[in-house]
Amino acid sequence: MEINKIETLLEKYFEGVTSIKEENELRIYFSSSDVAQHLIQYQLFFKGLDQSKKEQFTRIVPFYEQKRPVLWLSIAASMVVAVGVGSYAFLNTENTPSQSDLGTYEDPKVAFEATQKALSLLSNNINVGIESVLYLEEYQIAKNKVFKKPVRKQGS
Missing domain, CATH: 1.20.5 (Single alpha-helices involved in coiled-coils or other helix-helix interfaces)
Incomplete structure (x- = not known):
């Protein structure tokens, strides 16, 4: 394969405009043993891409469902609101002015x-x-x- 064509394909590859066929040509070229001396740095890159295709994630990720005490939280929130409203109503009934205090x-x-x-x-x-x-x-x-x-x- 000619070096000029490979260099052109490399430029297109790094710009992101190559087709799958052109990418396969690059992989085939860099997997062979007769790579041009100034392109050897890309050989490691393409070998790394081929190895990363073969890797698989095998670790099992445990999934724990946390049970939230939604019922208890809603009951507690209701109690807090009831106590707040009740204490406000109780404390403010003593402060209401009587009819004689209205400025008549x-x-x-x-x-x-x-x-x-x-x-x-x-x-x-x-x-x-x-x-x-x-x-x-x-x-x-x-x-x-x-x-x-x-x-x-x-x-x-």
Whole structure:
């Protein structure tokens, strides 16, 4: 067999584009004793491939099926959930406010004073928010002066 053909087949083989017939030609060439000196390194490769075809796995792999205690796990999980729900319900029944603790007033004057106090607190918090908006409006006016945009006042 010519050396050039073998070298071409080797290139095709390592690129993965050879046919089975061409691979058999390479195996036959490298199993013979008259291999070119510069191709001897491939002879060991092809002999290794032939030997690996003959190898078989003979060891017996034991298979152990693990029995899981699924029933016991499900019962235990159910018990944990039941104890959690029960303890939550038991501990939170004492914290529920009674009807007298819901903020109802018998005396109209006391109710009026409590309402005034709540509305005053609300008004103070709203005024703080409005002051922040005024700062933003001043910032907008200054920015418009820098970028030479006409000044627009809010509400106009």
